[in-house]
Amino acid sequence: MTVDDELINxxxxxxxxxxxxxxxxxxxxxxxxxxxxxxxxxxxxxxxxVAAPAVATSAANTASHSHWQSMGPNASGGHLAFTPAxxxxxYVLPDAGxxxxxxxxxxxxxxxxxxxxxxxxxGLRLAADPRDxxxxxxxxxxxxxxxxxxxRSDDGAETFRSVLDSPTDITDVVVSPTGRQxxxxxxxxxxxxxxxxxxxxxxPGSPGQxxxxxxxxxxxxxxxxSALYLIEDALTNPQAARKLPLPGDIFVQHLSAxxxxxxxxxxxxxxxxxxxxxxxxxxxxTGPWGTDFVLFTALTASGEIQVQASQAxxxxxxxxxxxxxxxxxxxxWTPRPNAFTAVDLxxxxxxxxxxxxEEVVTGPAGTFTTRxxxxxxxxxxxxxxxxxxxxxxxxxxxxxxxxxxxxxxxLSEKLKTGFQDWGWTGRSPAAVxxxxxxxxxxPARGLLRARNAFCPDSCIAxxxxxxxxxxxxxxxxxxxxxxxxxxxxxxxxxxYVAASFYGFYSSTDGGKTLQQHFLPGVEGVRSVAIDPRAxxxxxIGDVTGLYLSRDSGATADRVLTGEVERVAVDPExxxxxxxxxxxxxxxxxxxxxxxxxxxxxxAASYDDVAFAPDGTVFAASGDxxxxxxxxxxxxxxxxxxxxxxxxxxxxxxVRSVLVSPDxxxxxxxxxxxxxxxxxx
Numbered sequence: 001m002t003v004d005d006e007l008i009n010x011x012x013x014x015x016x017x018x019x020x021x022x023x024x025x026x027x028x029x030x031x032x033x034x035x036x037x038x039x040x041x042x043x044x045x046x047x048x049x050v051a052a053p054a055v056a057t058s059a060a061n062t063a064s065h066s067h068w069q070s071m072g073p074n075a076s077g078g079h080l081a082f083t084p085a086x087x088x089x090x091y092v093l094p095d096a097g098x099x100x101x102x103x104x105x106x107x108x109x110x111x112x113x114x115x116x117x118x119x120x121x122x123g124l125r126l127a128a129d130p131r132d133x134x135x136x137x138x139x140x141x142x143x144x145x146x147x148x149x150x151x152r153s154d155d156g157a158e159t160f161r162s163v164l165d166s167p168t169d170i171t172d173v174v175v176s177p178t179g180r181q182x183x184x185x186x187x188x189x190x191x192x193x194x195x196x197x198x199x200x201x202x203x204p205g206s207p208g209q210x211x212x213x214x215x216x217x218x219x220x221x222x223x224x225x226s227a228l229y230l231i232e233d234a235l236t237n238p239q240a241a242r243k244l245p246l247p248g249d250i251f252v253q254h255l256s257a258x259x260x261x262x263x264x265x266x267x268x269x270x271x272x273x274x275x276x277x278x279x280x281x282x283x284x285x286t287g288p289w290g291t292d293f294v295l296f297t298a299l300t301a302s303g304e305i306q307v308q309a310s311q312a313x314x315x316x317x318x319x320x321x322x323x324x325x326x327x328x329x330x331x332x333w334t335p336r337p338n339a340f341t342a343v344d345l346x347x348x349x350x351x352x353x354x355x356x357x358e359e360v361v362t363g364p365a366g367t368f369t370t371r372x373x374x375x376x377x378x379x380x381x382x383x384x385x386x387x388x389x390x391x392x393x394x395x396x397x398x399x400x401x402x403x404x405x406x407x408x409x410x411l412s413e414k415l416k417t418g419f420q421d422w423g424w425t426g427r428s429p430a431a432v433x434x435x436x437x438x439x440x441x442x443p444a445r446g447l448l449r450a451r452n453a454f455c456p457d458s459c460i461a462x463x464x465x466x467x468x469x470x471x472x473x474x475x476x477x478x479x480x481x482x483x484x485x486x487x488x489x490x491x492x493x494x495x496y497v498a499a500s501f502y503g504f505y506s507s508t509d510g511g512k513t514l515q516q517h518f519l520p521g522v523e524g525v526r527s528v529a530i531d532p533r534a535x536x537x538x539x540i541g542d543v544t545g546l547y548l549s550r551d552s553g554a555t556a557d558r559v560l561t562g563e564v565e566r567v568a569v570d571p572e573x574x575x576x577x578x579x580x581x582x583x584x585x586x587x588x589x590x591x592x593x594x595x596x597x598x599x600x601x602x603a604a605s606y607d608d609v610a611f612a613p614d615g616t617v618f619a620a621s622g623d624x625x626x627x628x629x630x631x632x633x634x635x636x637x638x639x640x641x642x643x644x645x646x647x648x649x650x651x652x653x654v655r656s657v658l659v660s661p662d663x664x665x666x667x668x669x670x671x672x673x674x675x676x677x678x679x680x
Contacts, residue, residue, distance in 0.1 A: 068649045068668070070112050071675040072420035073398060073405040076383035077362030080350045081126045086133035087354035091157055092367060093138060094383035095347065097123040098672050100136060100157040106352060107360075107367065107379025108418050112650040113673050114157040116140060118149055125172045129196075131179040136160075137197070139173040139184060150184045152197050163197035172213045174220075176235055183220060183234070185210035190222055190231065192238070203231065205240030212264075216257035219278065221264075223252020228264055230279045244279050256299035261329060263305055265297040272297050272307065276329050287324050287333045295321070300359060301351040305330055306373075308339070308346055323373060336373035343368055343376060344428040364431035365402045366424070378424040386669030387483060389658035390439035392447050393468030396667065398422075398675055399436030399656075403429035404449055406469040410667065410677055411660060420674075440485035443492050448511060450482035450497060460499060462511045475511040478502070484527040484566070486538070496528040496538060496553065504528055504540065506553045517553040521545075526581075527566045532574045533591065539577070541567045546579050548592055559592045568609045568617070570638075578639040580606035580619050582626065587639035601642040604630040612659040612666075612680065618645075620654035623671055629653035632668055649676060 078094040078101075092101045099113035100123070116123055121140040129135035134156040140149045148170030151160040164170070168187035175182050184191040189206035190213070193199060212223040220234035222241060226249035229241040246264075250273060254265045262279055265272035270293030272285035285297065289309035296308040305326040323339035323346075326332060339346070343363035350360050358371050360379075367380040388399030396410040407422035409415055433453040437460075440448045447469050451461040460482045463472040480502030488494035495507040497514065504525045505514035519540075527541030531548065540547040540556055541564035549556035563582035570576035575591040582605050585598035605624035611617055617639045621630040631646025632654055646652055646668075653671030659680070660667070666678040 068646075068676045068678050070110065070382060070420065070650070070673065071396075071407075071410045071667075071677050072382040073384065073400070073407065073422035073674060074110075074367070074378055074380045074382050074420055075365050075400055075402055075405060075422075075674070076381050077347050077364055077367055078381065078383065079125055079348045080360060080362060080367075081128040081136065082350055082353060082360075083128040083133045084130050084353045087352055089128075089133055090352065090360065090367075090380075091126060091128055091136055092362070092381045092383070093123045093126045094381060094672070095364075096383065096672055097121075097140070099123075099383070100126060100138065100153070100160075101381045101383060101673075102157045103380060106355070107369070107381075110380055110382055110420055111158075113383070114153060114159060115650075116151055117160045118142065118151065118162055120144070121149055121151070123151070124170075127173050127175045127182075129175055129179040130177055135179070135196070137173045137175060137182060139170045139186075141169040141171065146187075148186050150182070150191070150197065150200075164191060164193075164200045166191075171211050174213045174215050176215065181235060183213055183215075185213045185222060190220070190241070192234075203238055203241070206231065207241050207243075212252045212255040214255045214257040214262070216259065216262065216278065219257075221255060221257050221262060221279065223250075223255050223264060226251055228252055228255075228273075228279075244275075244282065246273050246282050247284050248273075254297045256297065258299045258303055261299060261303060261305070263297045263299060265294050267295055270294045270310070274305070274330055285330060287326070287330065288335070289322065289324065296346045298346070298349050300349065301356045303327075306346075306349065307333075325373060338374050338376075341427055344431055363428055365428050376426070378421060380421070382420050382674035383672060384674050385655060385671050386675055387435070387437055387655045388439040388449075389656045389667055389669050389675070390441050390447060391658065391661055392441055393445045394661075395468050396658075396660075396675070397439060397447065397469045398669060399439050399449060401435040402431065403434050404436045404439070404469055404472075410675065411665065437481060437483040438485040438498070440487045440495075442487055443489075448485055448487065448495065450485055452481045453477070455479075460497060462495075462497060462514065464511065476514055478505055478514050478516070484525075484529075484541075486528040486530050488530050488535075489532075490535070494552070496530075498525040498528045498541075500524055500526070504553060519547065519549075519553075519556050521558060522547065522556070526564060529567045529569055531569065539567045539569065539592075541565060541579065541581070546592070560586060560595050562586070565606055566608050568611055570611055570615065571613075572615060576638060578609050578611075578617055578619075580609045582606075582624070585609075585619055585633075585639065585642065589638070596640070598635070598639055599641045601633050602630045602644070604628075607655050608657045610657045610659055613661070613663040616659075616680075618657050618659065618666060620657040620668065621652070622655045623653040629671065632657060632666075645678070651676070 078092045081091040123138045123140045125139045127137045136153040138151040148166040149162045150164035152163045170186040172185040182193045207224040209225040214221045220231040222229045232239040251266045260278040262275040272294040274285040293310040307324045311320045321340045323336040324333045366378045368376040370376045384400045395406045397406040405422045409419040435452045438450040447465040453461045480499030484498035486496040493510045495511045497505040503518040524543040529539040531537035536552040538549045546560035547556035565581040577588045583603045586595040588595045604621040607622040608620040617635040623629045631652035633642040634645045651670035651673040656669035658667045
């Protein structure tokens with residue numbers, strides 16, 4: 001499961017919805033357990049690309065003045081579902097669990113996400129009907145309530161409806177080879193539907209606390225609590241669940257079964273078991289990794305066992321990780337060390353029905369294909385959170401929760417097939433300590449970014465790129481987390497960094513050294529912006545209000561109260577200022593001496609605001625504890641009146657907004673599905 005490092009920071013956690021906080025916190029222990037070998041303070045981190053992907057065919061640009069277009073980047077993994085009814089189709093339920101993405105061309109292009117449709121539902125697993133390619137099932141739980149659902153789509157994951165409402169969690173779903181029978185796992189036990197979800201019954205004698213299901217022939221395996229059960233003849237005459245004789249307790253997190261071979265494992269303590277006789281007898285799954293931590297197990301379409309393990313070093317001071325493959329039920333093993341470098345920790349694997357010799361695997365930062373577990377190609381999926389946007393060289397750069405990515409494609413009038421993947425270096429970024437909170441452009445094609453890392457506590461790595469984001473050099477580390485950077489255009493060596501509960505930082509040497517500032521009344525700095533009216537003049541957006549400093553942050557006066565998230569200064573009129581925040585949009589035309597309330601905006605949490613070259617203003621609203629995001633609002637009168645421009649935007653959780661320097665494109669960085677663009 002992917003988890004951005006900002007979840008450790010109380011400020012970022014408080015801004016997320018309750019659903020997000022629970023989802024992220026649930027996965028943190030697993031991520032930290034496998035991240036020990038990854039340094040969060042990497043001095044050099046490469047942006048995944050500096051050019052649009054090279055592809056063979058062209059597709060006409062479909063963006064218009066009324067249509068939002070998904071642009072990527074492909075930087076997310078999740079859980080997979082395939083169907084023989086459409087052999088080139090792939091469904092992905094991203095780790096965040098809010099929506100389902102679909103590709104009909106082996107992952108070359110991706111449709112806009114289909115949202116689950118049940119408020120606060122978090123999808124955990126999915127399955128596709130083998131006879132009807134448009135029928136998709138999702139096991140979902142409304143976190144924080146204990147309620148569960150089986151959701152069904154009949155239109156290829158464009159829309160979903162609940163067909164099973166359970167008072168307890170639903171954690172997994174599997175479909176029979178005919179598509180007629182559906183099984184769902186949950187706290188109450190195993191549910192069965194014999195009519196494609198119209199009616200459900202709880203199988204007699206099924207165990208409670210079921211976490212995972214796997215069909216093998218006519219039999220159904222169910223992982224429950226600290227045990228594994230077998231329901232024989234599940235497709236014809238289900239028998240009472242029988243507890244299997246495992247060599248020790250195991251809370252099943254990964255479960256695969258095929259042709260009598262069954263493997264199960266848990267990441268909690270790194271244990272794994274295997275049976276070669278359909279569950280009658282079991283042994284601990286061992287191999288060259290010895291008794292160390294098993295992180296992931298699965299069976300491939302060809303029946304190979306794949307194991308990812310963490311191996312202790314001889315001196316006990318560090319850890320190595322490796323993927324091991326066995327074609328003979330665990331008797332011999334072959335290492336594939338490049339798997340962790342390319343993908344990091346696997347979360348799922350499978351194969352297209354028409355490409356059984358090609359594996360599809362998912363990790364924290366992407367969905368990949370491989371034929372040998374040695375070389376990989378990324379194919380998706382654009383489900384990443386984008387907290388920062390910038391244009392450089394000329395390229396759109398997106399700061400996400402797993403790295404920064406750059407591509408020229410979003411600025412192109414015509415797009416090639418596959419444009420949603422912004423290129424890949426062959427190395428997966430670190431899953432933890434690699435969230436990009438802020439970007440800022442520098443003269444002569446330079447970029448700065450604030451990477452929210454661990455040192456070992458939460459800290460900001462201020463990094464610089466001189467090649468449009470292709471490579472990054474760390475300048476310094478300071479405490480805190482950041483979502484805002486400001487560079488004085490008149491004096492580019494003067495840099496300011498918002499640092500949440502750590503105040504803010506200033507630099508006079510381009511970020512090589514930073515001086516920390518704590519000001520009276522300032523409690524949580526969210527934003528910094530240059531006031532171009534005088535040298536050393538700086539706007540500071542804080543949870544307590546908006547402050548103006550005239551001496552580079554040494555002192556400041558509060559000019560506005562309220563929870564301020566972002567402040568923007570009109571590039572054509574420094575007296576014109578627009579401030580957004582929690583249920584807040586305010587406008588000043590006298591340099592902050594007075595502010596007026598905007599008219600027509602929806603009460604929500606606003607994360608970002610940006611000016612277009614013609615003076616149009618755009619405000620972005622993201623999900624927060626106070627309610628769901630409202631998308632993007634536009635003002636053509638300097639911020640006095642606002643109208644919604646996101647009716648066609650699939651993801652209304654908008655975290656960042658940017659207008660291209662030529663005024664031709666509006667970009668929205670969303671919380672769950674990457675970047676979208678709209679022609680202006």
